[in-house]
Amino acid sequence: MIGYFAGGLGERLSSQQLAAVLMKWFSGSVLIGLGLRMAIPERK
Helix, strand or coil: CHHHHHHHHHHHHHHCHHHHHHHHHHHHHHHHHHHHHHHCCCCC
């Protein structure tokens, strides 16, 4: 059920150019943030 609705939502979002650009920027920002989190040692 979740896969069905996720597929439909993905089709709608991929057809809109602005949504695709925003998702690309968001996912890139998350990956950069996770990389920085791993690279910077934690202070205790």
